Amino acid sequence: MVDHATPNLPARDLDATVEFYSALGFEKVFGDPGWLIMQRGTVMLEFFPDPGMDPASTASSCCLRVDDVDALYAACAATGLAETHLGWPRLHAPRVEDSGMRIGALVDLDGNLLRLVQNPEAG
Template identity: 50%
Template sequence: MTDRITANLPAIDFGATSEFYQALGFKEDFHDSGWMILSRGPLVIEFFPYPNLNPYQSSFSACVRVDDVDGLYTAWAVANLPKTGVPRLTAPVSEVWGFRASYLVDPNGSLLRCLTKLD
């Protein structure tokens, strides 16, 4: 196994969270009443229950570093997520700080900053 760190994010409802991420190509690797692990190739997100979370006030986030943020956005765009509100997906933009970035907010209000380093 390669050394790694995975994001741990809240889930208001494991079933709804799993369904949302499955539409983005993730699969369930583990699920019990206290923990859920979803993966899409090397991208792994682990979830803990947080049933009283207000998704509009969430400050949870993670960075998703990929070689091709445009390709990831294209793959996720088939889920037809809105561009505003919760959940949402925004198209990639070039950032001043040296990355091309796309942003996904899941139904729990967690922000995933999807980043590709610009050369």
């Protein structure tokens, strides 16, 4: 197995998190009352319960570096998530940023920011 890291993100309700991420093509690979692991292909996200978190003020975020950012964005958009700059959950379409990288974003139902980053060697 290749070395890797997985983000650990807060979730107000683990069952709601499973439902949200399942709609985006993630599968639950582990879950108990204190921890949840969701996976989509090689992308793995881990969640811990934090029922008192405030989605409006969380600073939790991570980058999902993928070979096809457009496919991941399309899977998110197909669920009906709004592309907007207010509220959560929401989407931001991938675009070339000042860094030269194509980056979009998904803000989940708990306000966690997941940057959707195109792997440069794949794009």
